[in-house]
Amino acid sequence: MKEGENLAEPIYIFTNGTLRRKDNSLVLETETGKRHIPVENVADIKVFAEVELNKRLLEFLTQKNIPVHFFNHYGYYVGTYYPREFLNSGLVVLKQAEFYLDLKKRTHLARKFVEGSVKNMISVLKNYDRSSLKEAVEALTEKLHILDRCNMIEELMAIEGNAREIYYRSFDKIIHGRGVRIRASQSQTTGERVERADELWQRTALHHRSL
Numbered sequence: 001m002k003e004g005e006n007l008a009e010p011i012y013i014f015t016n017g018t019l020r021r022k023d024n025s026l027v028l029e030t031e032t033g034k035r036h037i038p039v040e041n042v043a044d045i046k047v048f049a050e051v052e053l054n055k056r057l058l059e060f061l062t063q064k065n066i067p068v069h070f071f072n073h074y075g076y077y078v079g080t081y082y083p084r085e086f087l088n089s090g091l092v093v094l095k096q097a098e099f100y101l102d103l104k105k106r107t108h109l110a111r112k113f114v115e116g117s118v119k120n121m122i123s124v125l126k127n128y129d130r131s132s133l134k135e136a137v138e139a140l141t142e143k144l145h146i147l148d149r150c151n152m153i154e155e156l157m158a159i160e161g162n163a164r165e166i167y168y169r170s171f172d173k174i175i176h177g178r179g180v181r182i183r184a185s186q187s188q189t190t191g192e193r194v195e196r197a198d199e200l201w202q203r204t205a206l207h208h209r210s211l
Helices: 054-064 084-088 089-102 103-126 131-149 151-175 190-209
Strands: 009-013 017-022 026-028 033-038 041-045 070-071 077-081
Touching: 026 041, 077 190, 089 103, 103 131, 131 151
Parallel strands: 009 041, 041 070
Antiparallel strands: 017 026, 026 033, 070 077
């Protein structure tokens, strides 16, 4: 191994428990015991389980520049705790200015934003098992295909506006239609299917609130 090579790597937590600081290391306490984690080996922490933590731990992670990413039971990203240096970094501000002043870079970034937004719309609609939504999915997919031909921010904004119009119009069919079914694997219990349906609805409501 080369001298000075960074050994830090992501830590994934899939077991319920408590994450706390002990001296200069981290300790994960679960029903099966304790796991000591040298902080020098941690690049970031990804939490998929129900984990308790406190302010003392967050202060320690801030000192070490270690972000914590949270995911729900289904693996969907919920949010991130970023240490102060991540948010106040002068490099971030410089990069933002660099992309804003360079039209080519700014357009590329805007295109990626719109692409991600439209793909998310398609993903949400596909979670509903309704043939009546097929036309909307195809229309949104067509919007993705023409993004690469757009060279102006205004064009990208227009495409996103058209895509959102198609997307929100589709929910008239979902909400007022009969026999709405959420795709679910045969292995899912009734409770899990209800939770999944509720989660999809919350995601839809989140899109409305973000406008």
